[in-house]
Each structure stands twice: as structure tokens, then as C-alpha cells.
Amino acid sequence: MHRLGVDPGAIKVVFITHFHGDHTLGLPPFVLHRVFVDQRPITFVGPAGLEAFLEKLWEVSWGADWKRVMRPQFKVKYVTARGSGTAGGVRYESVKLDHGSMGSIGYRIHVDGKVVAYSGDTEPTAPLDKLVDHADVAIVEATGPGDVFSHMSWEAATKLRKRHPDTRFFFNHVYSGTVPGAVKDLQVIEV
Numbered sequence: 001m002h003r004l005g006v007d008p009g010a011i012k013v014v015f016i017t018h019f020h021g022d023h024t025l026g027l028p029p030f031v032l033h034r035v036f037v038d039q040r041p042i043t044f045v046g047p048a049g050l051e052a053f054l055e056k057l058w059e060v061s062w063g064a065d066w067k068r069v070m071r072p073q074f075k076v077k078y079v080t081a082r083g084s085g086t087a088g089g090v091r092y093e094s095v096k097l098d099h100g101s102m103g104s105i106g107y108r109i110h111v112d113g114k115v116v117a118y119s120g121d122t123e124p125t126a127p128l129d130k131l132v133d134h135a136d137v138a139i140v141e142a143t144g145p146g147d148v149f150s151h152m153s154w155e156a157a158t159k160l161r162k163r164h165p166d167t168r169f170f171f172n173h174v175y176s177g178t179v180p181g182a183v184k185d186l187q188v189i190e191v
């Protein structure tokens with residue numbers, strides 16, 4: 001974030017789609033910054049069980065020092081995602097998506113009069129179309145070619161994009177190969 005000129009202390013709200021490790025295990029270093037460097041308040045929005053899951057993750061990260069030293073300095077609010085609401089001053093709607101046995105919550109986040117849709121992981125089912133419908137920007141998982149269990153294939157992503165021609169799509173998630181034309185790490189895109 002620092003290398004991109006983004007101030008991590010200025011982030012007011014973090015939206016969590018689901019609790020899989022590739023979507024949550026990057027959080028402890030960010031929280032460390034908010035405990036010791038910049039103590040502005042922060043809100044986490046996510047699925048039911050959010051507070052228990054994240055507090056456990058902080059405890060696994062720092063052991064007994066979490067509760068004894070760090071937690072009292074962490075100005076956090078945990079909010080279970082509703083169908084629509086405002087958190088940390090940010091307006092959002094949420095859509096329940098299909099993703100294996102855990103599921104995922106997609107968010108439509110209102111930023112400066114625009115709508116950014118974010119899926120986390122999802123199968124290409126009807127709720128995903130609802131999530132991205134008429135969004136200005138959609139950041140959506142598309143994991144790889146062919147049969148990808150509980151995720152979206154590139155073929156399905158191509159069809160999704162065709163169904164929503166007014167939305168600008170950014171596809172992400174893990175793939176072991178190299179994709180021609182893909183953005184590079186830390187590349188900034190104007191939208």
C-alpha cells in the first residue's frame with residue numbers, strides 16, 4: 001500500500017466475502033499497523049461469525065499478547081453484513097453467492113457516485129449476475145480454464161462479461177499459468 005501511495009491508516013472499512021485462507025490470511029500485518037502505527041477506528045463487514053473468526057485469527061497470530069496488549073489498542077467494530085447498509089460511512093448492498101459449502105458474500109459498494117461490485121469466490125450462478133448488474137466496475141473471480149470446482153472458469157467469465165456489456169470487469173484469483181495481457185503486480189488502472 002505504501003508503495004502505491006495508499007495510506008493503510010486511512011482505510012475505514014474492510015469487506016470480507018468469506019473465511020477461506022487465501023482471502024483472510026493477509027490481514028494480520030494490516031491489523032498490526034492499525035494497532036501500533038495508526039490507531040484510527042476501523043470496521044469489518046462480513047458473514048455471520050465474523051467477530052469470532054477474526055479474533056481467533058488475531059489470537060493465532062500473536063498468542064496471549066493479542067488480548068493482553070494489542071486488543072485494548074485496536075479500535076474495531078465487527079458488523080454482520082445485511083442486505084444493504086452503511087458501514088464506516090460506506091454504503092453497500094450484499095448478495096449471497098454460491099461457493100462450495102462455505103458460500104461467499106458479494107458486495108456492491110458505492111464510491112463517489114459509482115458502483116463497484118466485488119465477488120470474492122463464486123460459481124457462475126444467477127446471484128453473480130445480480131451482483132454485477134449495471135455496476136460501473138466489477139472485480140470478479142475467474143480462476144482458470146475448464147472445470148474449476150466451486151469457482152468460475154474463464155469460459156463462464158467470458159459469457160458473464162457479454163451479458164453485462166456496460167460493466168468494466170477485472171477478473172482475479174489464483175492461477176498457476178501466465179496469462180498474456182494480464183496486469184502486473186502493483187499496476188495501477190484508471191477506471
Ligand SMILES: [Zn+2]
Binds near residue numbers: 018020099121
Ligand atoms: Zn474461497
Ligand SMILES: [Zn+2]
Binds near residue numbers: 173
Ligand atoms: Zn479464493
